[in-house]
Amino acid sequence: MLLKELKKAVKEAGQKIFDTDTEPVISRPDEKFGDYATNAALQLAKNAAASPSQIAQQLAAELKSLPGIKDVSVAGPGFINFRLTDEALAEGAFSEINLEKPLSGQEILVEFGDPNPFKQMHIGHLYSYIVGAAISRLFEVSGATVRRLSYHGDVGLHVARAIYGQLELGEGATLGLAYALGAEKYASIPAAKERIDAINLAVYDGNDPEINELHRVGVKESFDYFDKILDLLSISTDKRYLESETIEPGLKTVKANIGKVFQESQGAVIYDGKKIGLHTRVFITSKGLPTYETKDLGLVQLKHQDFPQSSRSIVITATEQTEYFKVMLAALGEIDHALAKKTTHLAHGFVNLSSGKMSSRTGDVYSAEDLINEVHQAVQQQFPESGQDNDTALAALKYDFLKARLGGDITFDVKESVSLEGNSGPYLQYAHARAASILSKAAGTMSTDAQIEFDENERSLARKISEYQEVVEKAAAELIPHHIATYLYELAQTFNSFYEKSRIIGDEREALRLKLVKSYKDVLSNGLSLLNITAPEKM
RNA sequence: GCGCGUGUAGCUCAGCUGGAUAGAGCGUCGGCUUGCGGAGCCGAAGGUCGUAGGUUCAAAUCCUGCCACGCGUACCA
Numbered sequence: 094m095l096l097k098e099l100k101k102a103v104k105e106a107g108q109k110i111f112d113t114d115t116e117p118v119i120s121r122p123d124e125k126f127g128d129y130a131t132n133a134a135l136q137l138a139k140n141a142a143a144s145p146s147q148i149a150q151q152l153a154a155e156l157k158s159l160p161g162i163k164d165v166s167v168a169g170p171g172f173i174n175f176r177l178t179d180e181a182l183a184e185g186a187f188s189e190i191n192l193e194k195p196l197s198g199q200e201i202l203v204e205f206g207d208p209n210p211f212k213q214m215h216i217g218h219l220y221s222y223i224v225g226a227a228i229s230r231l232f233e234v235s236g237a238t239v240r241r242l243s244y245h246g247d248v249g250l251h252v253a254r255a256i257y258g259q260l261e262l263g264e265g266a267t268l269g270l271a272y273a274l275g276a277e278k279y280a281s282i283p284a285a286k287e288r289i290d291a292i293n294l295a296v297y298d299g300n301d302p303e304i305n306e307l308h309r310v311g312v313k314e315s316f317d318y319f320d321k322i323l324d325l326l327s328i329s330t331d332k333r334y335l336e337s338e339t340i341e342p343g344l345k346t347v348k349a350n351i352g353k354v355f356q357e358s359q360g361a362v363i364y365d366g367k368k369i370g371l372h373t374r375v376f377i378t379s380k381g382l383p384t385y386e387t388k389d390l391g392l393v394q395l396k397h398q399d400f401p402q403s404s405r406s407i408v409i410t411a412t413e414q415t416e417y418f419k420v421m422l423a424a425l426g427e428i429d430h431a432l433a434k435k436t437t438h439l440a441h442g443f444v445n446l447s448s449g450k451m452s453s454r455t456g457d458v459y460s461a462e463d464l465i466n467e468v469h470q471a472v473q474q475q476f477p478e479s480g481q482d483n484d485t486a487l488a489a490l491k492y493d494f495l496k497a498r499l500g501g502d503i504t505f506d507v508k509e510s511v512s513l514e515g516n517s518g519p520y521l522q523y524a525h526a527r528a529a530s531i532l533s534k535a536a537g538t539m540s541t542d543a544q545i546e547f548d549e550n551e552r553s554l555a556r557k558i559s560e561y562q563e564v565v566e567k568a569a570a571e572l573i574p575h576h577i578a579t580y581l582y583e584l585a586q587t588f589n590s591f592y593e594k595s596r597i598i599g600d601e602r603e604a605l606r607l608k609l610v611k612s613y614k615d616v617l618s619n620g621l622s623l624l625n626i627t628a629p630e631k632m
Numbered sequence: 633g634c635g636c637g638u639g640u641a642g643c644u645c646a647g648c649u650g651g652a653u654a655g656a657g658c659g660u661c662g663g664c665u666u667g668c669g670g671a672g673c674c675g676a677a678g679g680u681c682g683u684a685g686g687u688u689c690a691a692a693u694c695c696u697g698c699c700a701c702g703c704g705u706a707c708c709a
Contacts, residue, residue, distance in 0.1 A: 122652080132651055138689080145689080169652040170690070209709085246709060336709090361707050372635075375707040385709050416636060416704050442637090443702080447644095476671090497645065501638060502702070509644070513671055515657040516645085523671050531668055579646060582656080586673095593664090593673045600668095632671085 095161060095185060096129070096563055099175065103133050106155040111137055111148070121560060127166070127174030128182065128556060134171040145171030182552065183545045185559030186612050190619050192565055194236025200402050201237045203229045205409040206323075206330065209246040210315035211255035211268055214322055216444045216505065217411055219461040223494045223625070224441050225409045226328045227574040230623045235569045240400055241329060244392055246336045247312050253293035254279055256307050268314060297340075297382070322461055326487065327625060334395060336388055343391025344383050346428065347376050354427040364424040371420045386421050393425060397432060405435050407572075412440040412500070439572060442502035447509075464505070465490065471511035472519075481632050485519050488626045492518030495624050496578040516582050518626055521617065524585040528614035529630040531597055532607065539611060540604035548602075550591040554609055557587040561616045565623065574624065581620045588613050 096119055103117040115136050122130035134149035141148060149167040156173070157165050161181030166174050177185075205225020208214040229239045246252070257278070258271030278285035295301040296308055316333070323330065347355055347362060355362050360379030364386070366372045376387045383391075396406060408418070418438035426433035446459055469486040476482065493510040497503045513519040547555060560580065568576035597606045618628035 118649085118651095120651095126652075130652090135651065135690085172652065249709070251709085359706080363706065370635075372705050374705095378707040380707080382707085384707065388709090411703090412637070413703055414709085417709090419636090440637090498647095501645095504644070506644070509658070512658075515671095517657085517671090520657095520671065523669080527669050527672090534668060575646085579656090586656085589672055590674090592668090596667055598668045632669090 095177070095181065099129055099131075099159070102156055102159055103131050103152065103173075106152050107133060107137055110151050110155060111141060113137055113140065121563075122172070122174060124553060124556065126168060126172070127164075127176045129175040129177075131173050131175075132171070134167075134173060138171065149173050179545045179547050179552065179555075182547070182555050182559060185562075186555040187608060190561070190615060192234050192562060194234075195569075196232060197236030199237045199404040200240065200400060201232045202240045202242055202396055202400055202403050202406040203232065203409070204242040204244055204396075204407065205229075206243040206328075207245065207410065208243075208315075208319055209251060210312045211247075211252050211272060212315075213269060214319060214461040216446070216459050216461055216464050219464065219490075220441055220444050220494050220503070221409055221411070222323070222326065222328050223491050224499065224574065226326075226625045227495055227577075227623065228407065228409065228439070228572055230625060231565075231569040231572065231574060234565065234623060240403070241331045242334065242396065243330050243332075244334045244336070245312075245315075247308070248293075248296050248337050248340075250279075250289070250293055252296055252308065252311075253289045255311065256292050256296070256304060257285065257289045259307055259311070268311060268318075322465070325465065325483075326491075332399065334392055339388040339391030339395060340383050341391065342394045343387040343389070344377070346390050346394065347383070347387050350428055354424055364420060366420045366423060369423060371423060372416060374417070374420050376424070386417070386424070389421050390425060390428075393432060393436065403435070405437065407437050407439055409439045409441065412442055412502075414438070415440050439499070441499055445502055445504045447504055447506035464507070467507055468511055471507070472513075475511070475513060481629055484627050484629055485513075485522065485632065488518030488522050488621075489513070490518070491624060491626050492521070492578060495574050496582075498575050499573055521581055521585055521621060522627070522629055523632055524588065525614060525617045525621070525628040526630060526632045527592075528588070528610050528617065531610050532614065533630075535598050535603070535607050537598070537603045537607060539608045542605070545605065547605075548595075550594050551602075551606065551609060554587055554591045554613065557584050558609070558612050558616055561620065565620075568623075577620050577623050581617060584613070584616065584620075 100117055100119050103119070104115060107113055107115045107117065115133055117131050117133035117136070119129050119131050121128070134152055135145050137148050138145040146167060149171040153165040153167050153173050156162070156175075161178055162175055163178040164176040168174055203225055205228070206218055206222040208218040225241070229241055232239045251272070254275030255268055255272040256275070258273070258275035259266055261274060262271055275289060279289050292304060295304045299305055312335070351357065351362055355364050355376055361375045362377035363373055363375050366374060374386055375384050377383055396403070415438065422433050422436060422438065425436070465486070468490045469482065472482045472486040472489065476485070489510055493505065494503070496516060510517075564576055564580040568574055595606060597603060597610060600606065621628045
């Protein structure tokens with residue numbers, strides 16, 4: 094709130110004194126400088142005769158009498174620092190969490206996860222699910238209605254391999270074993286390869302009852318298995334799309350646009366991405382089969398049919414698909430500009446394990462289950478009596494994925510992720526539990542006094558708490574959940590520092606401090622909920 | 633080759649719509665029990681922000697070259 098008022102005031106002051114229009118940047122400076130700062134004077138100095146610090150002085154004089162501002166000072170090359178009154182700071186820290194809802198009334202589609210039936214869910218999918226769930230929450234707190242979607246490759250060679258394996262192994266074979274057998278035979282035995290290729294076509298055609306049945310059962314079994322993991326993670330999906338459903342609308346779209354958007358070349362139908370600096374890609378193969386790009390065009394249409402009112406559509410995948418998505422969206426843009434415009438591809442990096450690089454191509458993958466189990470066991474070992482080990486393990490897992498900036502590869506060091514010291518999910522949960530414990534022990538009532546005067550440590554904590562809203566708004570606007578994680582960790586550190594020096598229960602300042610603890614706890618819990626991490630009262 | 637991305641402390645990472653002495657965690661070293669949960673706090677050591685230039689009053693942040701790594705690059709997804 095105050096941030097926007099300040100920005101407006103600085104803008105107006107610039108206009109009034111220098112008759113210049115600026116877009117001032119208001120930042121949160123180092124605490125010793127103040128509570129807010131702006132470099133507006135440095136910006137204005139570019140086209141003015143006066144020096145930056147002179148301009149800053151003039152602006153500062155104009156801004157001195159703003160409500161809630163205790164002190165305005167000029168420092169360094171021309172920064173203007175604002176120090177808030179304790180009352181204004183308290184208002185920011187103590188008022189109910191009431192986030193702005195700029196997306197109110199909008200429906201937003203978020204696709205993420207996307208594990209393939211007949212295969213394991215690996216840690217890349219896990220990362221995608223955890224990121225997607227957090228992004229979805231960010232949209233929700235911004236006021237949007239979110240549809241959580243996922244897309245699953247139920248056709249293609251991997252399916253044929255698994256079905257081949259099942260036929261070989263007979264009833265009762267697990268999908269994992271069947272897939273492994275199929276993959277191995279496909280690579281080593283020519284006859285098996287031929288058979289698998291035939292199964293692949295049969296899956297497409299849907300004319301072989303036995304294969305159809307294996308396919309149907311396999312998809313169901315896979316989804317049951319995914320559901321089990323997602324339940325454990327407390328992550329939900331509203332609707333699943335199957336690759337096989339997208340073929341028809343995809344092909345129809347591409348065929349209708351041959352000669353306009355697409356061209357025939359060497360027997361295939363392609364989109365010439367080169368003309369706009371992208372890759373040229375095949376949409377329909379020379380055998381007449383649709384590629385992933387065509388199916389994705391179909392998927393976009395299915396989503397649009399199901400959710401015609403949606404204003405945005407986000408697709409979250411690993412970075413390897415970044416270039417591909419540009420081509421697909423460019424082609425879509427020529428067919429349906431509006432649809433392409435509201436679709437955004439968001440990429441996350443690869444998950445490396447400290448124990449070695451994973452490869453999804455060779456099937457030599459680390460499964461989501463393995464990682465979950467490993468983190469779980471480590472937590473149990475460290476805290477055998479906790480009784481909250483599931484919540485703790487999930488916090489460790491999710492937080493470790495979410496604390497890194499989206500886009501780059503991450504290295505998941507299992508040992509480090511379960512080390513519960515430092516910047517970790519369990520640290521934040523513990524911080525929350527400790528605050529809860531203080532509040533439950535306290536007999537005193539919280540202050541309702543409007544005349545507030547903070548001491549140094551109280552002020553630092555109040556200042557940090559009051560930043561929360563700005564952080565969430567930024568994270569939501571930029572679709573970067575890690576801002577939340579970084580902030581929560583800093584907040585907990587600020588609190589721990591305050592806590593070390595300030596007695597709460599029994600102190601003469603108890604009423605005010607309890608109020609701080611309560612606000613702190615509320616922010617922690619709210620922030621963790623944005624990351625889909627629980628905030629336990631006890632651990 | 634071309635395109636996209638990454639390169640910040642021993643390790644893992646923040647900071648990147650340019651701004652005030654480059655920040656955390658882990659690890660290392662040194663402190664803190666009469667007090668509400670020590671999964672904590674305080675401090676120290678540790679940095680040519682890949683490299684060479686450029687733009688700017690100001691560059692980790694923007695631009696260009698180069699180096700290293702990752703991904704993509706016509707019928708996989």
